[in-house]
Amino acid sequence: NGTMQVNEKGHLEIGGCDTVELARTFGTPLYVLDEALFRQNCRDYYTHFTVRYGAEAVYAGKALLNLAVCRIVEEEGLGLDVVSGGELYTALKANFPAEKIFFHGNNKSSAELAMALETGVGRIVVDNMFELELLNRMAGEVGKKAAVILRLTPGIEAHTHEYIKTGQIDSKFGLVIENGQAMAGVRRALEMDGIELKGVHCHIGSQIFELDSYSQAAKIMMSFVYLVYRETGCLLGELDMGGGLGVYYAEGDKPRPIQEYADVLMKAVMEKASEYGIPVPKVIVEPGRSICGPAGTTLYTVGAIKNIPGIRKYVAVDGGMGDNPRPALYQARYEACLANKAGRQPEEVVSVAGKCCESGDMLIWDISLPAAEPGDILAVSCTGAYNYTMSMNYNRLPRPAMVLVGNGRAELINRRETYEDLIRTDLLPERLLNGS
Numbered sequence: 001n002g003t004m005q006v007n008e009k010g011h012l013e014i015g016g017c018d019t020v021e022l023a024r025t026f027g028t029p030l031y032v033l034d035e036a037l038f039r040q041n042c043r044d045y046y047t048h049f050t051v052r053y054g055a056e057a058v059y060a061g062k063a064l065l066n067l068a069v070c071r072i073v074e075e076e077g078l079g080l081d082v083v084s085g086g087e088l089y090t091a092l093k094a095n096f097p098a099e100k101i102f103f104h105g106n107n108k109s110s111a112e113l114a115m116a117l118e119t120g121v122g123r124i125v126v127d128n129m130f131e132l133e134l135l136n137r138m139a140g141e142v143g144k145k146a147a148v149i150l151r152l153t154p155g156i157e158a159h160t161h162e163y164i165k166t167g168q169i170d171s172k173f174g175l176v177i178e179n180g181q182a183m184a185g186v187r188r189a190l191e192m193d194g195i196e197l198k199g200v201h202c203h204i205g206s207q208i209f210e211l212d213s214y215s216q217a218a219k220i221m222m223s224f225v226y227l228v229y230r231e232t233g234c235l236l237g238e239l240d241m242g243g244g245l246g247v248y249y250a251e252g253d254k255p256r257p258i259q260e261y262a263d264v265l266m267k268a269v270m271e272k273a274s275e276y277g278i279p280v281p282k283v284i285v286e287p288g289r290s291i292c293g294p295a296g297t298t299l300y301t302v303g304a305i306k307n308i309p310g311i312r313k314y315v316a317v318d319g320g321m322g323d324n325p326r327p328a329l330y331q332a333r334y335e336a337c338l339a340n341k342a343g344r345q346p347e348e349v350v351s352v353a354g355k356c357c358e359s360g361d362m363l364i365w366d367i368s369l370p371a372a373e374p375g376d377i378l379a380v381s382c383t384g385a386y387n388y389t390m391s392m393n394y395n396r397l398p399r400p401a402m403v404l405v406g407n408g409r410a411e412l413i414n415r416r417e418t419y420e421d422l423i424r425t426d427l428l429p430e431r432l433l434n435g436s
């Protein structure tokens with residue numbers, strides 16, 4: 001995958017960098033981001049959606065965001081989807097053009113909406129009626145019109161983990177189409193002075209392999225666009241279909257190419273447009289995982305190894321659920337290799353344990369590896385999405401550093417947290433100060 005290979009020393013190499021050297025130089029755990037692969041995935045979206053269909057790809061920052069990532073995304077011509085004041089702040093600090101930012105979220109605070117209005121983000125994706133009324137009032141107060149996309153619930157069940165599917169009717173997100181809430185929302189938005197309704201949005205879930213789900217969702221959304229046209233005379237010009245394309249984590253995962261995703265989605269939209277005799281709206285997609293996921297690898301150092309003969313061998317590493325909570329949260333599966341023994345054949349089946357004080361902190365159950373010894377470097381693949389952004393300081397473990405690799409060069413894009421960082425927000429009331 002990408003620029004990953006085994007070098008002459010038998011070490012795993014990414015972007016021309018020996019990962020064993022990376023571990024030595026930057027310490028572990030270490031997030032490694034393959035710049036070429038990240039850029040290639042951005043380009044695939046740009047080529048297959050923008051160049052071929054005039055659609056727009058907006059990178060979902062929740063999957064992986066920092067200043068360097070914002071810069072790369074902008075250089076590759078994609079927009080950016082943010083879901084909080086914090087993500088918006090990061091994007092603006094990286095000089096990401098505000099007009100190319102989409103602001104999502106099901107419960108944006110008034111402070112966040114004010115920030116969006118002030119900085120002039122391109123689109124505010126409004127989730128519910130409370131937000132619509134609030135935004136209309138706030139825009140009115142500052143004499144602006146907010147460019148809005150309304151989030152709808154198309155009633156589609158995507159086949160993915162319970163916690164990451166979002167399109168079904170019983171969901172905290174969006175206005176339901178089926179029971180008339182969506183139409184009521186559109187009518188209200190169209191009569192508001194502070195709102196300029198640009199289009200509608202849906203997101204059916206994440207880590208999706210069945211492209212047919214997109215086709216179905218697009219058809220439902222297009223029927224709604226047509227219904228709005230018939231009932232109000234308003235032709236909504238934008239159709240934002242969210243993100244969700246799945247990636248390969250482990251055996252059994254069958255990712256679909258970005259090109260095929262574009263073709264299936266656009267075909268459904270164009271067919272419906274011609275069936276209804278309405279113009280093809282501008283389509284927007286919001287890929288996160290499929291851009292950054294495969295571009296990330298996490299390096300760990302192997303420490304304690306505990307063998308329970310006849311039962312299981314536990315190989316513990318110096319990170320775990322703190323830097324990758326996905327196995328604990330979603331039973332997510334990962335594959336890994338020993339970076340310093342990458343040329344060798346598997347010799348034993350082991351389970352990789354994290355270092356948090358929880359039995360559930362297991363990164364990988366039952367994986368075949370060459371015989372592991374303390375000091376080995378374990379490389380877990382496809383950790384680019386929802387690892388760094390979901391990392392935490394449980395057990396007061398400092399968050400790892402991240403390096404951007406390419407052409408044999410490695411540059412820090414997040415420095416490792418220090419113990420000092422961990423107490424940065426702690427305050428000691430005077431009465432608790434001791435004599436010293």
Ligand code: LLP
Nearest residue numbers: 060203206207242243244286287288289386
């Ligand atoms: N657009 C919207 C409105 C979303 O809610 C999401 C993801 C995306 C785009 C990007 O989806 P992607 O292309 O990355 O699948 N933490 C979970 C995933 C949560 C996804 C939330 N929304 C995980 O680690 O699997």
